[in-house]
Structure formats: C-alpha cells, structure tokens
Amino acid sequence: MADLITIARPYAKAAFEFAVEKNNIETWHKMLVLTSEVSQNEQIRSILTSDMKADSVANLLINICQDVLDEFSTNFIKIMSENKRLSLLPEVLTLFEQYCSEKEAQADVDVISAQALSNEQLDKISIAVEKRLSRKVKLKCHIDPSLISGFIIRTGDMVIDSSIRGRLTRLNDALQS
Template sequence: MADFITVARPYAKAAFDFAVEHNRIEAWQKMLTLVSHISQDEQIKSVLTSDMKPDSIAQLFINVCREQLDEYQANFIKVMAENKRLILLPDVLMLFVQFVLAKQAVADVDVISATPLTDAQLDKIAAGVEQRLSRKVRLKCHIDKSIMSGFIIRSGDMVIDSSIRGRLNRLSDALQS
C-alpha cells in the first residue's frame, strides 16, 4: 500500500499543481473521483492488468468518460496509461484531496468514541486539535464500542488515545517492561 502511495504521489502532485495554476481544482477533483470509480470496476480492473496496449486502455477511459474530460485531463489519463499506472487512480484521488485540504489549511480528524459525543464535547475537541495543528479541522466521528470509554483522535501521524482500552494497553505494556 505504501509503495502505491509513493508511486501515485507524483501524479497527484502534477494534477494538483496544474489544477491550482489553472484555477480548476474542483473540476480536477471531480474528474479524478469519476476515473477513480471507473478504475475500481471489476471489468475495468481486468483490462488494466491485461496485456492490452496503453493507448487502447487510455482510449477506453476517455470513451467511458465522454464529454466529462477536457483535453488536459484526457492527456493526464493517457500519460498514466502509458506508464501503466491507471490502477493507482484511487490513490491519486486520495492524495489530490489531501493536497486540496492542505491548501485550504483544513485537516481531516477522525474521532472514535464508544458512544456518540455531544456537540459541546466535539467543539472542545475541535478547538484543542485546531490549536495543536494550527489549522481548521473537519471532524469525522465514528463509534467503536470496543474502546469501552473515552475517545481516540487521529489526524495524519498524530494519534491521541484517551480511551480506557488505550490506557489499559499502556498500563499492561508498562507492567511487562
């Protein structure tokens, strides 16, 4: 998975830089979402991993998308097809969205709790994480009863685990050391 991200990053960065330069971020994100969904279709996946010529695969994508691609986006698809990278389109989309969020100075933050949190609790969490990350945050809340109580906050490499399960695991590790 990490290897795919590494290979997808230059394509996502090139698409993002082009979209920013031409003030077409939303159009490129929409296009990448479309072609990403197309690339995940089982029949298309089998074509992407076949011995079919890259030009034919690119033309297949362009034909499926019809009027929804401009010439630059079609060229982007052709370049990815020539390099046999169309299978990476979901990763390219994910990285593109991360670049957009970074440009907007917005961080996605996952909040996992055992029970639903109140609006006041979410506001307090958002304020604390915004201060820590020095950017606006967008909370995505999930319920996971296995953490027993408390919550876990994840954003990129940052993890704040104040769950009972996390505390018990840390205590167990300390006792075993």
C-alpha cells in the same frame, strides 16, 4: 499500500499543481472521482492491468469518462496509461484530496515584535507568509520588548528572526567560532 501511494504521488502532485495553476481544482477533482470509480470496477480493473496497448486502455477509459474530461485531463489519462498506472487512480484521488485539504488549511503564525505593529505592517507580513506557505494564515501577535527592535515569525518548523536580539546572538555566535 504505502508503495502504491508512493508511486501515485507524482501523478497526484502534477494534477494538483496544474489544477491550482489553471484555477480548476473542482473540475479536476470531479474528473479524478469519476475515473477512480470507473477504475475500481472489476471488469475495468482487469483491463487496466492487462497487457493491452496503452492507447487502447487509455481510449477505453477516456470514452467511458468523456463527459468530465477536457484536453488536459485526457492527456493526463494517456500519460498514466503509457506508464501502466491507471490502476492507481484511487490513490491519486486520495492524495489529490489531501493536497486540496492542505491548501485550504489555515496556518497559525506567531508574530513576536518589540512593539505593536501597525495594520499595514501586519498585512505585509500576512501576504508574505501566505505566499511562502501557500495557504491562508492567522496571525497571533505578541509583544516582547527584549527583542529591542524587529520581529520573529514562527509557524510549525519555520522561524524567521529579523529582530536585533537575534542578529546580535548570531553575531556573537559567529565571533566565538
């Protein structure tokens, strides 16, 4: 199962990134749901894994699912067919849905500053972090006077330290090495 997911990942990622770029996630999701269901049909599955020409297999799936396919999703099906990967459509759908969930997820971000930040400053931080993480953020603000000046942003494994205390620590480490 893990091998199938690994093979399906580039297709799911490409489909998701394209759908996000075109602001068309819902349409792509519907297309993947239908093509995935069709590909799981016993008769269709045997055709997808047969030695038929890629064009013939792709055209079969395209004709069955033509109501939900546009030019781009048709090309996506053709590419998957050329690479003999149409049987992976259920895994592609699963990964696509995971990417959608991650995109909609909200990240909790700790902002530690030497003094209270203005709403304008918080808005700028929020916009910058949302852009970097590609998801909505919820800021949790804390005050730590020992920072002297500046702030530290923490979320998950990411830490951005632009405090004076952090800079002095890095300078001290550099001088001692």
